Amino acid sequence: MSGCVFCGIVAGEVKAFRVADEPDGVAFLDTRPVFKGHVLVVPRTHVVTLTDLPADALAGYFGLVQRLAVALESGLGAGGTFVAMNNKVSQSVAHLHTHVVPRTKGDGLRGFFWPRTRYADDAEARQYADRIAAELPVHPDA
Template sequence: MADCTFCGIVAGDLPAAEVLREEHVVAFLDTRPVFKGHVLLAPRTHVVTLPELPPDLGVPFLAAAQRLGDAVVEALGAQGSFMAVNNVVSQSVPHLHLHVVPRTKGDGLRGFFWPRTRYDDDEERAAYAARLRAALGAALE
């Protein structure tokens, strides 16, 4: 897409501090990192959200994410990583991208505030589960 920042990076038309360029994915440093070494992994094909990622690109995308998770530990001395994908909400660039953020204990990142709610009863909980199973085309065995 002509107006997509990440498509511009993939095409080589926009500058980026790339860390990985493969047949199906490109990874580069975030320009506003949570911590130094914060990497964004994007498929070369323009898709907006993870549910839109074609199945044949899932394996290369996830394999690259695994390698990047190892790389931030090995290269940066991190103890681990935080990986996240935003779909539409909080997605600053409408092109699928996975954040790989190096983490160390005591780094100050407290995670996210996850508001909690409750189901009214077991019947409501079962109804939600059934709706999700139907959407997935899944049955319990």
């Protein structure tokens, strides 16, 4: 969709630190992460909310989200993950996206207050993306 930053990322027209690029979706680092390694997962097709995602796409899309949760834990040494999405209200980009955020005990994240951080530079962001991608379990259909 013209003007959608996430569609631009999917198409390769907008710079992003990709973690996964698969038929079911694209995953990349959030530019303003809650914690470093915070990934956004988007479907390849432009849909605005979860209710717009076709039922036959759910398993593949959430399978990718699930595998990324595993990759964040093993690739970053996270104790767990926080997985969330907004639909319309508080949705910063009108393209369905799921946040997969690495968590550690005592990291300070409470409720829905999401402090944001930044990567020191592109090299640090690429390092986080590469560490996560290296641990991403193989797609079951690959």
